[in-house]
Amino acid sequence: MITQAAVFRAVGAPLSIEPITLDAPRASEVQVKVKAVGLCRTDLHVMRGERRVAMAPMVLGHEAAGIVEQVGNAVNGIAPGDHVVLTFIPGCGRCRWCARGLHHLCAQAPRITQGPQLDGSYRRSDAQGRDVGAFCMIGGFAERTVVDQASVIVIDKDVPLDLAALVACGVPAGVGAARHRAKVKAGDSVLVVGCGGDGMNVVQGARLCGATTIIAADVVDAKLDWARGFGATHTVNARGEALTKAVLDLTEGVGVNHAFVCIDPPATLLPAFRATQKAGNVVVTAITPDTVKSIDIPPIELFATQKAVMGAVYGFISPRLQIPELLRLYRTGDLRLAELITRTYALADINQGYADLDAGKNLRGMVLFD
Secondary structure, three states, X not given: OEEEEEEEOOOOOOOXXXXXXXXXXXXXXXXXXXXXXXXXXXXXXXXXXXXXXXXXXXXXXXXXXXXXXXXXXXXXXXXOOOEEXXXXXXXXXXXXXXXXXXXXXXXXXXXXXXXXXXXXXOOEXXXXXXXXXXXXXXXXXXXXXXXXXXXXXXXXXXXXXXXHHHOOOHHXXXXXXXXXXXXXXXXXXXXXXXXXXXXXXXXXXXXXXXXOEEEEEOOOHHHHHHHHHHXXXXXXXXXXXXXXXHHHHHOOOOOEEEEEEOOOHHHHHHHHHHXXXXXXXXXXXXXXXXXXXXXXXXXXXXXXXXXXXXXXXXXXXXXXXXXXXXHHHHHOOOOOOHHHEEEEEOHHHHHHHXXXXXXXXXXXXXXXXX
C-alpha cells in the first residue's frame, strides 16, 4: 500500500514528507496504523548527523503507538484491532539477554540504526523504487508501519494512544533510570540536569521513589517551571562550575545521592559528577554525538570519591515489564502523562515540531494521525 511518511534523506536537511510503498507484513511481523508518535530528540540527533545511521533514505520516529491491522502467520499473542506500543529495542526472545528477561539489552539492539527489518530485508520503498530503512526497526513517522512482533507490546484499549506513545521511550527512560538504575530510595537527594523528555521523567521517577530533595537544572526557565509541577523541590538555571556550586549550596556542601545527566554529557557530566556526594551515583541517559570519543573526569577524582558512573537505556529494565507498570501508575494517578504533551502536530508540520523542540518550547511534541 501507499502511505505518507517523513523521510530522512540527508544530514542537515528537513524531513521529506512523501508517499512510500509499504509491503505487507511477513510471517513474524505486524502492520500497525500509527495513531501517535512523539518528537524525541534522538531523531533530531540523526537529522543533524550526531547519531549516524547506516543508510538514507530512512523513515525516522520511534516513540509510537497505534492499532494493529494485519499480522503474519507466525505472530503469537497479537491480533488485528489490538492497541499497541512499539519498542525501539526489539526483544528477540532468543539471545542470552532476552532469555534472562533483560530485553533492554537484546543482542539485536546495535542494529536499530541500520535500516532493515529484524530479518535483514526491507518493507519500504520510495517513488524511485529504492529501499527505505526504518529507524529502530519501527519507522514511526508514517501513517502505517510494519514491525516485527519483537517490537510490539499489546496494551489495554482504555489508554489514550497519544499517552501510550509516551511510554515507548521518554517516560520509561527517565522513570526507570531513577527507579531501576540508580534505585533511588525514600529520603534521597537527586539532581536532574536537563529537563526535557528524559529529565522530566527522572523527576517523576525520583518523586515516585520518595526522594525528598529533587533539584532540576536547565537553562530554559519554562522547563524549570514545568519541573516544579512534576515534583522538583528546587530549580537551578546554571551551567558548569556554577551548577556544581549551586547544588552544593543546596545540600550543605555534601552533594546529592544521585545525579542524572539528561542533556549534552560532554558539557554536563563533570559538573554533575562534582555535585554528587561520595559513593553516589551518576547516571547518563542522554545521547552523546558520535564524534565525541571521551569525556573528562579526572581518574583521581573517580578513585578518591568512589562514585559510580553508569549508563541507562530504557530505564535499565525490560520494556515488557516496565511499560505495563507505567500504565498502571498512570491509571492510579501516580504518573503524569497528559501534562508531558506541550503541543500536537500533523505529519506535514513535523519539521516545525522539531524546530520548536530545539528552541526549548516543547516538553514533548506529538504527531497525531486521524
